[in-house]
Amino acid sequence: MPASFVEEIRSAALARYESEPIPNWRRSGFWTTSLRGLDLDALEPRRYEPIAGREDLPEVARDAIGEQERAGLIVQRGASTIASVLDPALAEQGVIVCSLEQAVEEHPELVEPYFMKRLSYEEGKFSAATAAFWTGGAFVYVPDGVVVADPIQVLYLIDEPGTVQYAHTLVVIGENAEAYVREACVATDFEGQALHAGAFEMYCAAGSNARLSHYQDWGSGEVHDISVKRVEIGRDALCKWVPIHLGGHLTKQQLDIITAEQGSDMRHSGLYFTQGTEHLDLFTTDRKEQANTTGDTVWKGALTGASRASYEGLIEIIPGATNSHTYLQTHSMLLSPKAKADAIPSLIVEVDNVSASHGGTVGEIDEELVFYMMTRGVARQEAVRILVEGYFEEVVQRLGDPQLEELCRRRISEKILAAKDTVAEFIAQR
Amino acid sequence: MSLEIQNLHVRTEDREILHGVDLTVSKGETHALMGPNGSGKSMLANTIMGNPNYEVTEGKILLDGEDLTGAAPDERARAGLFLAFQYPATVPGVSVANFLRMAVNAGREEPIKVKEFGAMLGENMDLLKIDRAFTKRYLNEGFSGGEKKRAEILQMAMLKPAIAVLDETDSGLDIDALRIVSDGVNAMRGPEMGSLIITHYTRILNYVKPDFVHILLDGRIVREGGSELADELEEKGYEFIREEVAANAG
Ligand SMILES: Nc1ncnc2c1ncn2[C@@H]1O[C@H](COP(=O)(O)OP(=O)(O)OP(=O)(O)O)[C@@H](O)[C@H]1O
Numbered sequence: 001m002p003a004s005f006v007e008e009i010r011s012a013a014l015a016r017y018e019s020e021p022i023p024n025w026r027r028s029g030f031w032t033t034s035l036r037g038l039d040l041d042a043l044e045p046r047r048y049e050p051i052a053g054r055e056d057l058p059e060v061a062r063d064a065i066g067e068q069e070r071a072g073l074i075v076q077r078g079a080s081t082i083a084s085v086l087d088p089a090l091a092e093q094g095v096i097v098c099s100l101e102q103a104v105e106e107h108p109e110l111v112e113p114y115f116m117k118r119l120s121y122e123e124g125k126f127s128a129a130t131a132a133f134w135t136g137g138a139f140v141y142v143p144d145g146v147v148v149a150d151p152i153q154v155l156y157l158i159d160e161p162g163t164v165q166y167a168h169t170l171v172v173i174g175e176n177a178e179a180y181v182r183e184a185c186v187a188t189d190f191e192g193q194a195l196h197a198g199a200f201e202m203y204c205a206a207g208s209n210a211r212l213s214h215y216q217d218w219g220s221g222e223v224h225d226i227s228v229k230r231v232e233i234g235r236d237a238l239c240k241w242v243p244i245h246l247g248g249h250l251t252k253q254q255l256d257i258i259t260a261e262q263g264s265d266m267r268h269s270g271l272y273f274t275q276g277t278e279h280l281d282l283f284t285t286d287r288k289e290q291a292n293t294t295g296d297t298v299w300k301g302a303l304t305g306a307s308r309a310s311y312e313g314l315i316e317i318i319p320g321a322t323n324s325h326t327y328l329q330t331h332s333m334l335l336s337p338k339a340k341a342d343a344i345p346s347l348i349v350e351v352d353n354v355s356a357s358h359g360g361t362v363g364e365i366d367e368e369l370v371f372y373m374m375t376r377g378v379a380r381q382e383a384v385r386i387l388v389e390g391y392f393e394e395v396v397q398r399l400g401d402p403q404l405e406e407l408c409r410r411r412i413s414e415k416i417l418a419a420k421d422t423v424a425e426f427i428a429q430r
Numbered sequence: 431m432s433l434e435i436q437n438l439h440v441r442t443e444d445r446e447i448l449h450g451v452d453l454t455v456s457k458g459e460t461h462a463l464m465g466p467n468g469s470g471k472s473m474l475a476n477t478i479m480g481n482p483n484y485e486v487t488e489g490k491i492l493l494d495g496e497d498l499t500g501a502a503p504d505e506r507a508r509a510g511l512f513l514a515f516q517y518p519a520t521v522p523g524v525s526v527a528n529f530l531r532m533a534v535n536a537g538r539e540e541p542i543k544v545k546e547f548g549a550m551l552g553e554n555m556d557l558l559k560i561d562r563a564f565t566k567r568y569l570n571e572g573f574s575g576g577e578k579k580r581a582e583i584l585q586m587a588m589l590k591p592a593i594a595v596l597d598e599t600d601s602g603l604d605i606d607a608l609r610i611v612s613d614g615v616n617a618m619r620g621p622e623m624g625s626l627i628i629t630h631y632t633r634i635l636n637y638v639k640p641d642f643v644h645i646l647l648d649g650r651i652v653r654e655g656g657s658e659l660a661d662e663l664e665e666k667g668y669e670f671i672r673e674e675v676a677a678n679a680g
């Protein structure tokens with residue numbers, strides 16, 4: 001019997017879903033994000049059987065997971081949880097890594113206090129959809145004082161066109177606990193449409209030390225990703241969050257990090273690389289709710305082809321969050337004449353005695369640097385590749401995760417090489 | 431092998447700066463190019479390397495008889511030209527070691543073996559008394575003025591060019607660093623390398639004795655001579671030369 005708190009939200013969310021039109025998101029930049037091209041009615045949740053091991057996963061998923069030890073692993077393919085693994089030694093310490101469905105059944109008392117605490121089904125049609133229709137999902141629970149050394153991996157996979165995937169991940173890091181959670185969203189290169197509507201929430205309790213990475217590579221299919229990801233950081237806790245966006249036909253995401261209590265601290269570093277006709281619409285919030293909180297946000301992007309990317313980063317400091325210090329930097333690099341980007345930092349500060357600074361730039365590759373490298377014998381194309389890789393290095397290194405860092409470097413390098421014709425064309429036009 | 435610059439006219443977007451420069455630097459020779467601020471020394475150096483900001487409207491740049499006037503900078507580098515920049519660029523996210531490996535490999539068919547590269551790098555860093563920790567830092571990021579200049583000479587030592595142009599490598603170096611860099615340049619000197627040292631001071635020329643000195647004034651080479659010309663210049667200043675040129679012209 002599913003827990004009633006989940007069912008209540010499901011039915012309220014369903015009503016909301018049915019009453020909401022499909023939105024167009026107006027950007028403060030120069031375009032809107034629209035789902036006109038998506039045939040929502042043609043999509044369906046697909047069910048799959050569990051797998052025996054990682055080797056049964058497609059390459060893009062195996063790459064994202066890597067080969068090393070994982071403290072725990074949840075894989076959701078389409079609508080089904082197909083792998084659920086947890087190191088028995090950690091299970092003994094009270095760590096839980098399982099599907100959210102299972103957690104609701106088996107540990108409702110642990111799920112209920114956090115489930116949708118910072119998310120709402122009233123944030124638009126797709127947050128309602130996710131709250132109403134989610135299946136599988138992931139639940140990660142690290143009890144107070146427990147240190148989990150190896151990464152905990154959650155992976156969402158779409159490998160068939162016509163799939164809709166409603167995903168919900170809930171992560172709870174207990175007081176003074178330590179853990180590193182990696183969530184990957186990947187798809188194989190198929191022809192056709194799919195939708196991933198995701199909800200991610202993470203709660204880092206007092207004194208905890210958490211790391212979180214999001215790795216998104218939706219491949220060359222028409223995968224639409226509409227997600228909200230939210231992290232709440234408690235008293236004197238620290239969370240380092242690194243979202244990596246390496247591809248997706250259309251992505252509309254809101255990433256919020258809330259330093260919610262005295263002394264909470266965060267580092268938020270993201271990167272994106274868009275190509276072809278990809279459309280990326282990112283909104284991040286650095287929300288400060290209490291005094292003495294700190295933050296540091298860096299986002300870097302690069303665009304090739306005729307892709308569009310908009311990054312909007314808001315710093316929001318509400319009354320009571322005195323003596324907070326934070327800053328936000330964002331850069332976008334255009335590598336093609338047809339690509340368009342905007343980088344919009346903004347600030348809402350409702351209290352005195354804080355420091356908040358922000359900056360945003362959209363630029364092209366520095367020709368001065370290309371010339372410098374070429375005078376060392378390096379061909380132009382190679383120089384561009386190295387400069388773009390170097391540009392991203394600051395963010396890549398913030399992962400602090402050698403396997404994922406290598407994967408990002410490799411994928412970025414492949415993407416630059418794949419786009420070398422538009423890059424060359426760009427250069428020829430100057 | 432020699433670098434021949436023939437009647438070179440170069441302009442920026444708005445005006446011509448070099449008005450017909452002739453200069454030949456052969457392997458085994460050391461030349462000094464001196465001239466007041468804004469006379470066009472860096473522009474000449476950059477044009478030799480093919481900086482796209484500068485347009486050659488007349489004249490030629492030949493290396494070993496081959497016309498490189500329209501060649502891309504990387505082609506020139508692979509043909510054996512090198513420039514130590516007056517203001518070296520910062521390359522974020524690319525470590526000194528990676529940068530050097532890339533540059534060394536750019537001039538080779540097969541990539542250099544890790545061991546061979548390590549040995550070569552170690553040797554040259556010793557020569558230039560550069561701390562090994564340096565190689566892990568991003569190229570020129572947060573480097574002091576002197577460190578940047580040393581990193582330029584390290585690149586030169588690794589790339590072993592046929593003709594090297596050093597644009598004010600001595601500026602910003604303290605006395606010890608100047609000696610180290612000069613020793614480094616002297617160690618590379620020989621029948622296999624020709625160099626063109628751009629400088630304002632005779633200080634470096636006392637360490638690296640030039641065979642020829644050229645004076646560039648308002649985009650023209652107005653005097654040439656042996657190393658004694660540098661001393662004369664130091665003594666009398668550019669105004670003297672300027673007057674002399676004016677008198678000859680008049
Ligand atoms: N990209 C550019 N656009 C416009 N003018 C330029 C550009 N580069 C150089 N100039 C001008 O060309 C002239 C020559 O400059 P250059 O840098 O070659 O001088 P220099 O002899 O190297 O001087 P210094 O001794 O100060 O280094 C100067 O008047 C300079 O302002």
Ligand SMILES: [Mg+2]
Pocket residue numbers: 471472473516597598
């Ligand atoms: Mg100069």
